[in-house]
Every structure is written in C-alpha cells, then in structure tokens.
Amino acid sequence: MTRIEVVTPGLLTTVQDRGRPGLAHLGVPPSGAADPVAYELGNRLVGNPDGAAALEATLDGPVLRFDAPTTVALTGATTPAVRTVEMLDVGRCVNGVRTYVCVRGGIDVEPVLGSRSTDLLTGLGPAPLRAGDVLRVGPAPSRAAGPGTVPGPALPDTPVLRVVPGPRDDWFAPDALEALCSEPWRVSSSSNRVGIRLEGPALERARHDELLSEGLVTGALQVPPSGQPILLLQDHPTTGGYPVIGVVRSDDVPLAGQLAPRQSVRFAIDG
Amino acid sequence: MNVTVRPAGDQGALVELPDNGAALRLAGLLREERSDLLDVVIGHTTVLVTWAGEKPDLGDAVKRALVAEAGPAGRLVEIPVVYDGPDLDEVARLTGLSPEEVIARHTGAEHVAAFIGFQPGFAYLTGGDTLLHVPRRDAPRTRVPGGTVAIAGPYSGVYPRESPGGWRLLGSTSALMFDPAREPPALLAPGDRVRFVVA
Numbered sequence: 001m002t003r004i005e006v007v008t009p010g011l012l013t014t015v016q017d018r019g020r021p022g023l024a025h026l027g028v029p030p031s032g033a034a035d036p037v038a039y040e041l042g043n044r045l046v047g048n049p050d051g052a053a054a055l056e057a058t059l060d061g062p063v064l065r066f067d068a069p070t071t072v073a074l075t076g077a078t079t080p081a082v083r084t085v086e087m088l089d090v091g092r093c094v095n096g097v098r099t100y101v102c103v104r105g106g107i108d109v110e111p112v113l114g115s116r117s118t119d120l121l122t123g124l125g126p127a128p129l130r131a132g133d134v135l136r137v138g139p140a141p142s143r144a145a146g147p148g149t150v151p152g153p154a155l156p157d158t159p160v161l162r163v164v165p166g167p168r169d170d171w172f173a174p175d176a177l178e179a180l181c182s183e184p185w186r187v188s189s190s191s192n193r194v195g196i197r198l199e200g201p202a203l204e205r206a207r208h209d210e211l212l213s214e215g216l217v218t219g220a221l222q223v224p225p226s227g228q229p230i231l232l233l234q235d236h237p238t239t240g241g242y243p244v245i246g247v248v249r250s251d252d253v254p255l256a257g258q259l260a261p262r263q264s265v266r267f268a269i270d271g
Numbered sequence: 272m273n274v275t276v277r278p279a280g281d282q283g284a285l286v287e288l289p290d291n292g293a294a295l296r297l298a299g300l301l302r303e304e305r306s307d308l309l310d311v312v313i314g315h316t317t318v319l320v321t322w323a324g325e326k327p328d329l330g331d332a333v334k335r336a337l338v339a340e341a342g343p344a345g346r347l348v349e350i351p352v353v354y355d356g357p358d359l360d361e362v363a364r365l366t367g368l369s370p371e372e373v374i375a376r377h378t379g380a381e382h383v384a385a386f387i388g389f390q391p392g393f394a395y396l397t398g399g400d401t402l403l404h405v406p407r408r409d410a411p412r413t414r415v416p417g418g419t420v421a422i423a424g425p426y427s428g429v430y431p432r433e434s435p436g437g438w439r440l441l442g443s444t445s446a447l448m449f450d451p452a453r454e455p456p457a458l459l460a461p462g463d464r465v466r467f468v469v470a
Contacts, residue, residue: 024310024319025298026457027391027449112451122391123432124451167277167285213388213395215312215319217283239314239388247280270281 014118034257038076042102052106061090096258162270168243173204202227219248297336351470392449411437
C-alpha cells in the first residue's frame with residue numbers, strides 16, 4: 001500500500017471529499033471540497049471513483065514524499081509543483097487559493113459520519129496535515145488514469161458571482177441589494193472555509209430586531225450588524241441569526257472557493 | 272395561518288411557519304416522505320429545505336403541517352447537571368433570585384428541543400422558566416468547555432464540545448451530547464422533551 005509522508009504541511013492542507021450533506025439537521029456542516037469542480041476533475045483524471053478523498057492545499061501547498069510510484073493530478077489553483085523521484089513540492093497557489101492533490105486510489109483516512117473531510121468549524125474528520133503525518137493511499141481503482149493535462153478555467157481578476165435575492169432581503173434598506181451589486185467588494189484576509197469576509201460599503205438594515213436562528217446554505221451572504229457580508233463556504237454553521245440578503249448560485253460557489261485575500265469580487269442579481 | 276416560502280439560493284427554500292410546533296411537524300413530514308430533498312433543517316419557526324435536482328413542490332406537506340394535531344409527545348431525556356458554573360451568581364443577580372432558586376427553576380421546567388444548530392448536537396431548548404431569560408454576555412468567552420450547561424434569551428443549551436460561546440454558564444453535565452460513532456450521533460432530536468436534574 002502506497003504511503004505519503006508529509007514533509008511540510010504548507011499553510012493549511014486538509015483532506016476533503018464530497019463532505020457530509022444531509023446531516024445539517026444534526027448541526028453537522030456540509031464540508032467537502034471548497035472548489036468541488038476542481039476536486040471532481042482531479043479525481044476523474046486519476047481514474048478515482050466518485051467521492052475519493054483528496055488533499056486541499058491552501059495558498060501555499062505541502063511537500064509530500066511518496067514511497068512508491070503514484071499517479072497524482074493537481075487541479076484548482078495553479079502551482080509551480082516541483083516533482084522529483086519521490087517528492088512533490090506543490091508550492092504557492094497562483095490564480096486561486098486552493099489546489100487539489102488527487103492521488104490515484106484516494107487518501108485512506110477513517111471516515112467520520114460517512115466522509116473523510118476535515119471540518120474546520122466543528123473538528124469532525126481528520127485534523128489538518130502536520131509535518132511527519134503519514135497518509136495511506138487506497139487501492140488503485142480499475143479505471144485508467146486520464147490525459148496528462150487538461151485546460152483549467154481561468155479565474156478572472158474580479159470574478160462576478162450571481163446572487164439569488166433572499167431569503168431575508170426584506171430585512172434590508174430598499175437599495176441594499178443594489179449596493180451589494182454596484183461596487184466591487186474586497187476579500188478580507190480573515191477568510192477561511194467557514195466563510196469569506198467581504199469589505200465594502202455597509203449594507204443598511206431596514207429591520208433591527210433580532211432574527212430567530214434559521215437554517216443556512218453554502219453561498220449565503222449573511223450580514224452581521226457591521227453591514228459587511230460574510231459569504232458562507234462549506235464549513236459554515238448549519239443555523240444562524242444574522243439575516244441573509246442573498247445566496248450565490250450553486251454553479252458559482254466553486255469560484256467563491258478560489259477567492260484570494262485582498263482580491264476583489266463583484267455580485268450580480270440572478271433572475 | 273400565514274406561511275411564507277422564501278428562496279434560499281437556486282437549490283433551497285426557507286419555509287416560514289407560525290410557530291416551532293408547525294416547523295417540527297413540517298420537518299418531520301418532509302424527512303419521512305421526501306427522498307428528493309437533500310437537507311431539511313429546522314430553525315426556531317422555519318424549515319430550510321435543499322435539493323440537488325428539480326425544485327420540489329412542498330405545498331401539500333405545508334398544508335398538513337399547519338393542522339395542529341396532538342401528535343405523540345417527544346421522548347423525555349434527563350440531563351444530570353452539576354450546578355457550579357461561573358455565571359450562576361451573576362444570573363442570580365440579574366434575575367433577583369438566589370443561586371438556589373435559579374437551580375430550582377432550571378430543573379423545575381420541562382424544555383423542548385426546538386432545533387439544532389451552532390455545533391453538531393447543540394439543541395436550542397425552549398420552554399424554560401421565563402424568569403431565567405437573561406441576555407447573552409456582551410463579550411463572548413473564547414473557550415467554553417464541552418458539557419457546559421448554559422442559558423441565553425429564551426434558550427437553554429449544552430455545549431457539545433469546547434467552543435467559543437456567549438451564553439451564561441450554569442453548570443456542567445457528563446451527558447455526551449454528540450458522538451459521531453453513536454447511532455443516532457446527537458443525544459437530542461428536535462421535538463424531544465428535556466429535564467435538567469441535579470447530579
């Protein structure tokens with residue numbers, strides 16, 4: 001069985017798969033790859049079955065040592081990815097912040113509630129990688145690995161994410177949705193898999209009473225009293241008491257998972 | 272009775288109901304009958320549903336959930352508590368009660384698990400003594416140990432694991448609120464009745 005030794009873990013590298021959908025009523029966040037499109041592509045390239053676990057590197061990737069020849073696909077944010085006989089130095093992410101290291105056979109850690117994903121909010125699943133960790137690779141699938149390279153989607157300098165208004169757009173001043181969509185927002189450096197903090201003009205509330213806690217979806221733009229929205233990513237809490245002015249379309253959530261600190265992003269009303 | 276269905280993205284809807292009882296009934300119906308839904312998340316007076324395929328029609332289930340029928344009462348769960356929390360005296364001061372009276376009122380009420388959120392297995396318990404409705408702390412603690420029993424606003428709750436928290440801490444319990452290896456993993460389900468008892 002192939003083993004991978006973590007020489008250096010990079011800034012934050014976690015194990016991710018398709019996460020734990022369907023358990024939100026227990027308070028369990030969805031988790032799973034923050035850029036599911038890149039993660040699924042990587043698994044297909046190495047011939048893995050759907051849902052095989054991969055590594056999600058953030059901003060600065062890990063250095064990994066393999067004890068046997070292994071097929072690996074890197075997808076998501078581009079990295080220099082220096083490869084020697086037994087080492088893979090993923091390097092710094094450019095054009096995005098999350099790179100998927102998809103290993104043929106998948107990362108074989110113990111599943112928790114049906115998933116191998118690390119959940120940074122609740123601590124479910126394996127801890128983020130540390131230097132010296134040794135990861136087992138699962139048995140090679142029967143499907144052959146795919147082509148050597150495929151063109152990845154380019155991330156524009158200022159991506160535009162489409163937003164479905166609501167469920168609580170009526171809690172905001174009449175021009176708040178327009179304010180959300182008129183100016184670019186800056187991605188705060190205190191963003192993570194739980195949510196992306198956005199900096200820009202404060203969105204004005206029309207109602208100031210307290211909202212009773214209600215369910216939240218990935219992509220929700222939750223607005224705390226500061227008026228600065230938080231775009232919820234996969235490790236978001238399942239319920240919350242701040243009103244959600246709009247929700248990023250599910251097709252655009254993978255793009256949100258690649259937003260870098262200090263970059264700008266725009267929103268557009270969808271439909 | 273007023274029901275509003277609000278969009279929650281392109282693959283979700285938030286159903287606003289008149290009260291927690293109707294939300295409990297709707298969530299129960301949908302969970303039992305609808306395999307086309309991905310998540311059914313109960314809030315205080317809402318049910319969030321998400322789906323991956325076609326937009327579902329919820330009309331019939333909503334209509335039936337609004338018919339308040341005396342369904343079977345939820346399971347009764349007793350949670351043993353050592354009342355030695357750091358905020359017990361402050362809660363006594365805020366409510367004008369003695370610490371002993373705070374404990375008596377907290378153990379005297381039958382609570383209902385209105386919904387689960389914030390952390391896996393964290394049940395928001397309503398129905399507690401109204402004299403114990405105290406505001407959250409102005410500055411949340413960065414670290415509240417797992418098993419801590421706390422109150423805030425109309426709610427009681429038990430922190431399943433160490434986490435930040437702004438509620439007032441009354442004591443601690445040895446009850447395991449969430450264990451991913453257990454079936455079901457959460458000790459409390461929405462609709463369960465809860466009594467705190469002095470350990």
